Amino acid sequence: xxxTTVNPKARRMGRTxxxxxxxxVVALFLAYLSPVIWxxxxxxxxxxxxxxxxxxxxFKPTLDNYTVAFQxxxxxxxxQNSVIIAVISSAVALLVGIPAAYRLSRHGxxxxxxxxxxxxxxxxxxxxxxxxxxxxxxxxVGLSGTYLAVVAAHLTFAIPFTVWMMRGFFLxxxxxxxxxxxxxxxxxxxxxxRVVLPLTKGGIxxxxxxxLINSWNEFLFALILTSRDTATLPVGIPNLLxxxxxxxxxxxAVATVTVVPxxxxxxxxQKYMVAGLTGGALANE
Amino acid sequence: xxxxxxxxxxxxxxxxxxxxxxxxxxxxxxxxxxxxxxPSGCGKSTTLRMLAGLEEVDTGEIxxxxxxxxxxxxxxxDIAMVFQNYALYPHMxxxxxxxxxxxMAKVPKSERDRKIQEAAKxxxxxxxxxxxxxxxxxxxxxxxxxxxxxxxxxxxxxxxxPLSNLDAKxxxxxxxxxxxxxxxxxxxxxxxxxxxxxxxxMGDRVAVMNEGVLQQxxxxxxxxxxxxxxxxxxxxxxxxxxxxxxxxxxxxxxxxGYTLSGTxxxxxxxxxxxxxxxxxxxxxxxxxxDGISIEVNVVEELGADGFAYGTSSNEATPHHVIVRVANRYxxxxxxxxxxAVDLDKAHVFDTxxxxxxxx
Numbered sequence: 001x002x003x004t005t006v007n008p009k010a011r012r013m014g015r016t017x018x019x020x021x022x023x024x025v026v027a028l029f030l031a032y033l034s035p036v037i038w039x040x041x042x043x044x045x046x047x048x049x050x051x052x053x054x055x056x057x058x059f060k061p062t063l064d065n066y067t068v069a070f071q072x073x074x075x076x077x078x079x080q081n082s083v084i085i086a087v088i089s090s091a092v093a094l095l096v097g098i099p100a101a102y103r104l105s106r107h108g109x110x111x112x113x114x115x116x117x118x119x120x121x122x123x124x125x126x127x128x129x130x131x132x133x134x135x136x137x138x139x140x141v142g143l144s145g146t147y148l149a150v151v152a153a154h155l156t157f158a159i160p161f162t163v164w165m166m167r168g169f170f171l172x173x174x175x176x177x178x179x180x181x182x183x184x185x186x187x188x189x190x191x192x193x194r195v196v197l198p199l200t201k202g203g204i205x206x207x208x209x210x211x212l213i214n215s216w217n218e219f220l221f222a223l224i225l226t227s228r229d230t231a232t233l234p235v236g237i238p239n240l241l242x243x244x245x246x247x248x249x250x251x252x253a254v255a256t257v258t259v260v261p262x263x264x265x266x267x268x269x270q271k272y273m274v275a276g277l278t279g280g281a282l283a284n285e
Numbered sequence: 286x287x288x289x290x291x292x293x294x295x296x297x298x299x300x301x302x303x304x305x306x307x308x309x310x311x312x313x314x315x316x317x318x319x320x321x322x323x324p325s326g327c328g329k330s331t332t333l334r335m336l337a338g339l340e341e342v343d344t345g346e347i348x349x350x351x352x353x354x355x356x357x358x359x360x361x362x363d364i365a366m367v368f369q370n371y372a373l374y375p376h377m378x379x380x381x382x383x384x385x386x387x388x389m390a391k392v393p394k395s396e397r398d399r400k401i402q403e404a405a406k407x408x409x410x411x412x413x414x415x416x417x418x419x420x421x422x423x424x425x426x427x428x429x430x431x432x433x434x435x436x437x438x439x440x441x442x443x444x445x446x447p448l449s450n451l452d453a454k455x456x457x458x459x460x461x462x463x464x465x466x467x468x469x470x471x472x473x474x475x476x477x478x479x480x481x482x483x484x485x486x487m488g489d490r491v492a493v494m495n496e497g498v499l500q501q502x503x504x505x506x507x508x509x510x511x512x513x514x515x516x517x518x519x520x521x522x523x524x525x526x527x528x529x530x531x532x533x534x535x536x537x538x539x540x541x542g543y544t545l546s547g548t549x550x551x552x553x554x555x556x557x558x559x560x561x562x563x564x565x566x567x568x569x570x571x572x573x574x575d576g577i578s579i580e581v582n583v584v585e586e587l588g589a590d591g592f593a594y595g596t597s598s599n600e601a602t603p604h605h606v607i608v609r610v611a612n613r614y615x616x617x618x619x620x621x622x623x624x625a626v627d628l629d630k631a632h633v634f635d636t637x638x639x640x641x642x643x644x
Contacts, residue, residue, distance in 0.1 A: 183364060
């Protein structure tokens with residue numbers, strides 16, 4: 001559909017009708033956003049403001065929750081752990097998954113379909129089913145509590161995901177382009193790097209974003225495979241539920257740091273995320 | 286520049302019984318424009334891709350000049366290819382597309398630019414060098430694909446149905462452009478098409494293929510005048526050659542009750558044959574003369590000449606018979622025509638083997 005196409009119903013609808021729709025949209029938007037708004041506001045409130053029976057939009061903001069959580073209680077280390085695990089697992093998944101996906105998009109063999117299904121089948125199991133064997137395995141090989149254990153666990157999702165996603169993008173690049181490059185003097189590898197890869201930049205960006213978000217938000221594997229030193233932000237938060245009370249302000253501060261970067265990031269790259277969600281379906285150029 | 290030689294080249298895809306290309310022997314001369322033509326699935330594209338190195342050669346050899354290339358990677362064969370979908374690199378400008386091979390070959394930038402300019406001038410692409418392929422029309426893209434092949438000055442051009450994505454008018458124009466460009470450059474060219482008109486108008490010689498087997502190689506006119514077998518007879522020529530069931534009876538050729546006049550060839554004394562008659566080979570004769578009768582169903586007026594499509598009541602002839610009518614309005618729908626043909630204008634084929642019997 002082109003941009004100039006006008007829905008005949010929309011044209012007939014008057015000004016008030018459109019205002020009404022806008023109001024509904026804004027109301028829905030606020031309703032969905034309200035937990036996040038509450039979270040962010042709480043993170044800047046002191047204890048009294050959080051527990052007041054008549055909450056207000058206007059209060060005296062404080063950074064105490066952030067300084068206590070991240071400086072005194074060591075959540076800075078959790079933040080660092082989250083970044084390390086998300087970046088390493090995403091990078092490894094891309095490095096392994098992209099060449100695999102390219103190969104699987106180009107050379108049809110008898111076992112290709114079975115292989116792709118097998119790759120996907122690991123994802124058919126609930127994470128909970130994998131968690132116990134992974135925990136036992138990590139203990140047996142002495143990796144329990146290390147970054148490597150969590151990264152490996154995240155890769156069980158990240159690599160199949162990368163292969164499936166990137167294969168779609170590579171399939172959208174006509175084989176004749178690789179062939180033209182090979183006739184123009186490229187080896188198979190050079191054809192991949194010089195012609196195919198630049199054409200799938202958007203797809204790689206989309207895949208990378210999904211990988212980062214997934215690893216960043218992941219809770220179960222991180223919970224069972226990390227130690228105190230390697231715990232990620234989501235794993236660290238329950239430490240603020242203590243016998244002497246629940247530190248809601250600090251929980252809000254840590255949760256804000258966990259959620260907000262992802263929101264900003266997702267907003268900045270939403271163009272690529274849409275491309276990623278629709279796969280190669282639209283790419284006919 | 287070099288000739289090409291296929292020697293028993295065979296390609297068999299895994300899991301299929303019949304070979305895609307089977308025991309192909311074909312000599313293409315230096316500077317020749319060779320067209321491979323045939324219906325889809327006949328092996329013409331596979332042949333081209335074997336030459337380019339995009340498809341393995343299972344048995345046999347391919348030579349370019351005196352180099353055996355069948356085991357070399359595509360990059361080492363010195364071949365430029367124009368693809369059906371052009372395969373232009375979408376992320377590069379027209380200039381970069383054309384210069385890509387030279388950049389890969391580490392040709393210095395100044396020389397590269399000079400060659401790109403030359404090719405662009407030849408193809409009328411000078412003002413588009415900084416554009417991306419997406420911003421060009423179909424015809425312009427086609428020319429960029431040609432330009433990318435030309436700048437490299439390769440020993441061989443391979444073209445895989447390069448005109449099939451153009452509209453009819455553009456196709457006819459580009460057809461002559463490509464043919465004259467090839468003659469000007471003198472580069473050995475292998476051109477694949479399923480369109481026999483393209484094959485006839487462009488090729489120095491035409492190789493007709495069917496089911497992975499080479500049927501006949503010759504100049505366009507020789508193919509038209511002396512098709513080697515029934516397949517070539519039916520494939521080359523538009524409208525199609527009429528193919529009639531007949532018999533040889535004591536040396537004379539008969540279709541139903543009609544005996545063709547003329548001297549018999551050196552064929553067997555008796556047997557079942559198929560007689561091929563080009564639409565223009567028929568003579569329209571008065572009703573009392575010997576011949577076969579058809580009732581005209583449709584008359585196609587093309588301006589210069591026309592074709593009458595008729596139904597024959599004679600059991601031995603096919604249901605439909607096509608005849609060229611030279612004079613405007615001389616034939617109308619519903620007319621009954623009496624047709625005769627001389628033996629030296631007809632093609633006699635063995636019905637069993639499909640091979641040509643007449644000389």
